[in-house]
Amino acid sequence: MSSTLGAPRPDQAAYMLRAAAGEAGRAYKQRLLDLLEIRPGQTVLDAGCGPGTDLPHLAALAGADGTVIGVDHDPAMLDQARRRVDSLPGVELRAGDLHALPVAPGSVDRAKIDRVLMHVADPAAVLGQLHLATRPGSRIALAEPDWDTLAVDADDLDTSRDFTRYTTSDVVRNATVGRSLARLAEHAGFTVETVLTAAPVFRDFQDADHTLALGRNLHRAIDAGRIEEARGRRWFAALAEGPFFATFTLVTVIATR
Template sequence: MSTTLGASHPNPAAYMLRTAASAAGRSYKQELLELLDIHAGQTALDLGCGPGTDLPALAERVGASGAVIGVDRDPAMLAEARRRTSGLPSVEIRAGDAHSLPVEPGTVDRAKIDRVLMHVTEPADVLAQLHLATRPGARIGLAEPDWDTLIVDAEDLGTSRAFTRYTTSECIRHATIGRSLARHADQAGFTVETVTATTPLFLDFQDADHTLGLGRNMQQAIADGHIDEARGRQWFASLSEGPFFASFTLVSVICSR
């Protein structure tokens, strides 16, 4: 029985693209885009666009008369986004921080933030920037996980719970942003219209290890002294031995300006 834990974190762009291509990723992204109700000629903003996963779909919806702005601060993400959208004249990639958007006030008709607020320094400041950038009547889509709801089936339930606590407290800056997403949007001055929750399921150990960081986060939890090494290695090794199950809650909010 192997007790080898996960290696270092995968390439960020490749990780995001693979996650978006998964069944769970495609499902919630499609729903978010549909609820945004994007029309031809509008200006759409993808804040934290990453490697440009959603930019082609946004460009298709705004058409030749519209505009799509992708904003990210990571040079590698920006390079990949530019490469993926090089044949789309309606798409413009801008380098910038979510706390200081490189967007003229009141110029955006539709905007989305997808799994970005959990990483930023201050979600309230980012949403304030988004409120400034959008026009009256604009529609905004937000999607964030609640990592406190992460469950991994294992006979050693205590270690599964310890793994979730470590993920929530040490791995992600705002790990429970999903549950408070509607409240944050309301406090930023948006009108909350729709709140939905989906539960991505992982039935394949390898997929879950890649997406949820089971091995690499357990390795770090052991190194940080949060989980006993022998117990952590046994827990990880046992996950690949039989039927596998893990899940978490992903919250999506549609709001208007």
């Protein structure tokens, strides 16, 4: 293909921060943290903390006597998180794989995993590790998208559907883990209390192109022979002209140990 479509691939940390700062990101995160019911003095785990977006908020909820532990496998993410929480007491950052959490068994009161299970090798194993790390009476919050539900409005709905199928089958490792969260949590030994869904709405094409990787993933689908180039370019150009609409399902699960 002669040129890349859409916005260039962003820095991963910048991508996560922008997604969290958007209206949809703020809304579901606030709801997740409210339902997690963090109390002063508790030990809170952010498994897959990334650049530390949520760590200051978690620390404020846990209070001066609480402990917040952020775990991530990426040194670059931890470097950014460290700068974000450097002045906050009670916040610990640990390098580690979520399949082998660097946390003492039975030491955690509250835990969250936010849009991370879709990327890991074995979501069930990660939730097993979370069960091991939490103590009886603890509470966890999980949030993941179901990319199979990605809907992009267009006159050419066949290409929209082909784009969603490619995203689900080739781009995201565990693209439908959102719909499986409650089942996986129960199998790991948790008791599911609440299952909620949200459907973030994108009306701005540029914002959607950045967050949903419309151009980047279309480019990959064309290179893979999954979408014919001329058809794909026509579809993308029509989306850019607007009006634009896209959405997907985001699933949040609250469970207790």
